[in-house]
Amino acid sequence: MLKKIFALLLLVFLQSSWAFAHDIFGFPRHRGVEPLVDKKYESSCGECHFAYQPGLLPSRSWAKMMRPEQLEDHFGENAELAEKERLYILKFLTENGADKTWHYKRSVKINQSIPENVTPLRITETPYIKKKHMEIPRRMIQDNKKVRGLSYCNKCHTEAVSKGQFSRTNVDIPNFRNWDDLID
Amino acid sequence: MYKMMLFAVMLLGTSAVQAGDGTVIDEVLAGYQAEGVGSFSAEHGKEMWIAKHEGPLGLDGNPSGEAFKIRRDDEPRSRSCQTCHGTDLSLPGKHWRTGKLINPMSPKAKPVEVDEDDGPRFSDKAKIEKWFLRNCKWTVGRECTGQEKGDLLSFLRNQ
Numbered sequence: 541m542l543k544k545i546f547a548l549l550l551l552v553f554l555q556s557s558w559a560f561a562h563d564i565f566g567f568p569r570h571r572g573v574e575p576l577v578d579k580k581y582e583s584s585c586g587e588c589h590f591a592y593q594p595g596l597l598p599s600r601s602w603a604k605m606m607r608p609e610q611l612e613d614h615f616g617e618n619a620e621l622a623e624k625e626r627l628y629i630l631k632f633l634t635e636n637g638a639d640k641t642w643h644y645k646r647s648v649k650i651n652q653s654i655p656e657n658v659t660p661l662r663i664t665e666t667p668y669i670k671k672k673h674m675e676i677p678r679r680m681i682q683d684n685k686k687v688r689g690l691s692y693c694n695k696c697h698t699e700a701v702s703k704g705q706f707s708r709t710n711v712d713i714p715n716f717r718n719w720d721d722l723i724d
Numbered sequence: 725m726y727k728m729m730l731f732a733v734m735l736l737g738t739s740a741v742q743a744g745d746g747t748v749i750d751e752v753l754a755g756y757q758a759e760g761v762g763s764f765s766a767e768h769g770k771e772m773w774i775a776k777h778e779g780p781l782g783l784d785g786n787p788s789g790e791a792f793k794i795r796r797d798d799e800p801r802s803r804s805c806q807t808c809h810g811t812d813l814s815l816p817g818k819h820w821r822t823g824k825l826i827n828p829m830s831p832k833a834k835p836v837e838v839d840e841d842d843g844p845r846f847s848d849k850a851k852i853e854k855w856f857l858r859n860c861k862w863t864v865g866r867e868c869t870g871q872e873k874g875d876l877l878s879f880l881r882n883q
Contacts, residue, residue, distance in 0.1 A: 588819065588822060588824060589822055589824070616821070617821065617858075617862065618857075618858040618859070618861045618862045619858065620854075620857055620858055620861070621854070622850070622853075622854065688823065692822075
């Protein structure tokens with residue numbers, strides 16, 4: 541009986557110290573990006589597109605994107621915000637950028653793939669995301685009317701919005717249910 | 725005292741039914757008038773709604789405004805409110821680039837995309853101004869004047 545209790549205690553200790561070690565040494569512990577939700581971010585940006593989690597781009601990218609003149613020409617669209625809202629969202633995005641975490645694997649990978657002197661504005665142009673989608677043929681994404689482009693993450697990544705998960709197992713490409721058999 | 729209480733109840737009553745009954749539009753219009761606009765014309769609002777504006781590559785090859793800096797191959801040649809909102813105001817529109825559905829502009833129409841934070845059409849002053857700013861710059865290439873915004877609202881509220 542005593543042995544059992546001891547073993548149980550040891551197990552609990554090992555498990556907690558394992559998690560602790562992860563925190564201390566900064567190993568990424570989660571597979572996706574942090575699934576941050578913010579009401580103002582949702583209403584200001586999510587009205588037009590999937591509210592990309594801040595962990596998908598480094599803070600310097602968000603800072604550039606949120607400049608007034610950038611918002612005026614936001615990939616060809618006008619996305620201007622009232623100054624109060626702009627500053628709020630700028631803060632939310634830059635405080636939670638991909639370079640600010642060690643615990644979310646995708647953020648770390650995205651951030652590490654970008655050269656220091658580059659400030660990408662498009663998530664789809666970061667080397668890691670590019671590499672990850674390289675093998676997917678055009679007919680499944682760009683020429684697929686139900687997807688239309690890499691920027692529509694949530695069309696295929698079914699858990700992108702709710703959980704910030706982008707693993708292969710959660711991918712469902714519209715019109716190509718069997719995509720996994722078609723790509724090596 | 726009794727009269728005052730009655731008045732207070734009436735006030736409460738009006739604010740409770742504010743959303744969707746046009747009081748927000750009235751407030752916005754009053755705001756434009758306070759800035760010096762006289763009366764509004766729904767007729768002119770309708771003309772503006774269907775008017776086509778040159779896209780970034782106009783017929784003469786010149787960009788016609790600050791908002792038209794970049795041109796993409798898939799961009800519509802001319803722009804109007806209807807590019808995204810469609811021709812039938814009781815039906816949802818569709819954003820030309822993202823394909824995202826836009827709730828019908830008619831205050832009487834039923835919204836298709838229901839967001840729990842979203843009230844009915846024209847029930848949020850800040851949202852009205854946010855979209856006037858963005859959409860006037862995209863469509864016309866400049867901000868709309870109080871007169872123009874008032875005319876558009878006067879037209880849209882009765883659709």
